[in-house]
Amino acid sequence: MTDPGFSLEEIHEMLDGIERSLSRLKAATLHQKYMPMTYIPEAVSVFMELEMNGVLHSLGINPSVANKLKNFDAKLRAPVMIAALGRARSYLRTLESEHGGGKPSPEHPANQDLLIQELAEAHPPPPIQVWAEQWVYLKRGSRAKVIIADVSELLDEAVFLAKATNLPEDQAALTAIERAQLIAILETTLAVLRAPMVEPGLLKKAAGIAKEVAQKTAKKKAEEALGTGLEVVAKRLLELIGSLM
Structure with missing residues (x-):
């Protein structure tokens, strides 16, 4: 460090x-x-x-x-x-x-991030079947660009909240492996949104996964901030898809 x-x-x-x-x-x-x-x-x-x-x-x-x-x-x-x-x-x-002025922190943030990355590599998300529809070029100043800026920010926040939990696994909404896989999917969606073209089929799948995890957090009554954020992500992704049609 x-x-x-x-x-x-x-x-x-x-x-x-x-x-x-x-x-x-x-x-x-x-x-x-x-x-x-x-x-x-x-x-x-x-x-x-x-x-x-x-x-x-x-x-x-x-x-x-x-x-x-x-x-x-x-x-x-x-x-x-x-x-x-x-x-x-x-x-x-x-x-x-x-400095000898206190007890060691139980988990340093950098170590936690490394653990999540290692888990994702050891247990990558299973193949996700996506029916490609069409690749759509994003014009500057379009409504889609505005929505992408908003949903990218929401995705960044969701990734951070997913990484930042300090709940024991038996109390958290997601297992450590599920968390690592979710983060991998969210970060992939972010990368797709930064490209000059987007594919609605990919966005629909990402919205569906975000909604599923949000429902899981609600059912377990844990990590509600993450779940609420993912609900908004799913909604905004669907709005983005609508703007591309």
């Missing part, structure tokens, strides 16, 4: 800032509401400090989400904020333990 060179006092100050922001978020009933980063100014300052010391990437946060965390003018959904703060706290506690 890269050593950012923080003193134990600086680490404790950042942990205090993260805890204050977390307490404020958890005290409010925010659900999936978009919140301005100014709602958690202490945390923004911590993320900016981590970025300036070249270690923000060590939290394993998607670049699109990380860019908002250090921007006072940005907005994020409350569950994504909470998950990001949890990752920052885990990372800082790991630094604290290395």
